[in-house]
Amino acid sequence: MTDAAFDADRTALVLVDLQTGLDDPAYGDRSTPDAESNAARLLDAWRERDLPLAHVRHDSTEPDSPLRGDSPGFAWKPETEPRDGETVFTKRVNSGFVGTELESWLRENGCERVVLVGLTTDHCVSTTTRMAENLGFEPTVVSDATATFEREGPDGETYSAETMHRTALTHLYGEFADVATTDEVLAGL
Template structure:
């Protein structure tokens, strides 16, 4: 793992909308606690950090701006002056200025955490790697939900998380855990 002194922490979509029961059962109930620990470490070291917030395009979406679901969860609440990157698609790089901000700050390494592993975290990780950033995924600071495939096959939240991480590992990201990042 590279030196993280100038690595940016990107906290993706840690929002109240994921409390909506429509998502189903979730894995890794400790994700927010790990995210809070990462945020505390980045703040203490005065490293660059970015909060990504999803805004649903539809009023029926769980993250529609102005609704309770659009709000950040307490564990990931931005402090005054911290950068919030609004988005309305899966990738934190599409339709935002995130890449420009990272490049302007001379950041070559990004550390990702957030919700959900197989959707916005995965899409952002793939884009970050494709854009040339060294990308680290803190897998125990991510979580996702159970899913049903188009053929009716049910996949547990643990399966969805594990396969998303496995798909990213080595190709797009270096996978690590919160304790390993905090030890650097």
């Protein structure tokens, strides 16, 4: 993390797609087994300090997706489920900014920095992070509170979940975001 500390009142925690549908075994092997518990630690810290936080979830338009609004997988993961009164945005694409009021909510709350956690590192977390930076926010992606799955490449090779996770973080680091651990973010609050 570039900054050891930051202005917490101007920093929003954005939780991306922490939904039960992403537990579907069809996705294959996953990186970062403690991602949800680390996201929950950050969520607890934000709640204790009454800092801005937003939950974003995916409502898929794909007919067989476990993330469709009418499927059980649309549900929040219990450890990071929003409480009554917390801000929730529902998206239909990879970015938490497209088709939602996330940008205006961040600006209305005076947020300059966003700390991003959730699923998956190389899809929705990455896309939301890139757009956050493009819109003028300062993103920090929490490496041990994000996760992804193994992927098959165009060459037919299967790339491990850990390789995909590290590669996604590397693509974001420096150009689009800081990358930090849960402990580093908590120490900066």
